[in-house]
Amino acid sequence: MARKTGSSGEKTARDLQIAATKLFARHGYAAVSMRQIAAEIGVQAGALYLYTPDKQSLLFDLMHRHMQELLDAWQEESKLLPDDPKSQLVGFVRFHIRFHLKRVDEVFIAYMELRNLSDSNFASITSQRQAYENHLKAILKSGVESGKFNLADPKLATYSIIAMLTGINTWFRDEGRLASTSVEDIYLDMVLGIVCCKSRQQPD
Template sequence: MARKSGSSGEKTKAELRAAATRLYARYGCAAVSVRQLAAEVGVQAGAVYLYFDDKQALLFDLLDTHLTALAEAWEKASRVPLDDPLARLERFICFHLRWHLVRKDAVFISYMELRNLTPENFARIEAKRHAYEDVLDGILRDGVARGTFRLADTRMGVFAILGQLNGVNVWYKEGGRLSLDALCAVQMDMVRGLVGMNSQRELVQAAQ
């Protein structure tokens, strides 16, 4: 079936993506019908198929678009080279937090809806997830090689750090006790411990 083209078509497709992201995050992909999704956007149910072959295609599109945008944003954020692995780690931590905290629904479904992908689509999404994880793994490996970090297994370090950072999405509220800058600083201080470095507080205490 032919897809709509032009600005109106792209606008509707973007609205369908946004609506699916909201609904899937709230109810789960399996519980959201095409009719419900169409009603959210204000189109007929059949119009959804002008943009996506089926719900599987839509789910894959959401996850693929999310991870593609993440990779592109990181590429832009990391264009200025940094030689110091600690500085590169801090840049990664702050980037990850700032990018993900304004996309909570997309982040949620990118993890929780993986089980609803076909094996082929799952493999394609996992490849993009691993590519992003490899960025952090490369930073940790470089830090270990230079003696900056002390980690027995950098891949486990990746999982520990990303698990800590992704958990922030559950409880962080903008306008709360911590500003985003303060959050980044606190999380980075915690990550220092994960990679075998003293925290800033410990360094201050040692200097006194």
């Protein structure tokens, strides 16, 4: 991302990121014009091209940075966790919910705008996403191998868990009936239901 080292330009560069994130999340990449973004930060459209080579880079940089921060944050978080699968799964679920609820716009964009990436940019984001999913898959697999988890298919369980956790973003509101910590508890309970239930204690 081209960025000047001047003084006022630093702020504009930051403003651009923030405005693009907000508008892309609200209206969608394709529906937002460079003029709209410029207006949001109080600048003329032409000035934007001092900070980004084009609109596509604006989207890609946004998504790439978000995914990298996600990967880095998990790297840090996982260091603090005990080595057993159960602790790691609990840690992952809480981490995922907390991280994603703090960045609703970025998460939304990262899921909705994959279509609008160029081929090479798409490949790049996809590989980051896969790296993240692999962390969870590894936890589930080690749980299965050590006999702690009961799972027919760790890969599908990975997809399921990530889908249900990320789905929280679509309905959660800070002013809602549940605090985010309660949400964490409830979802944790459901995730543990998915992985455990040795021999499936079904309601007959």
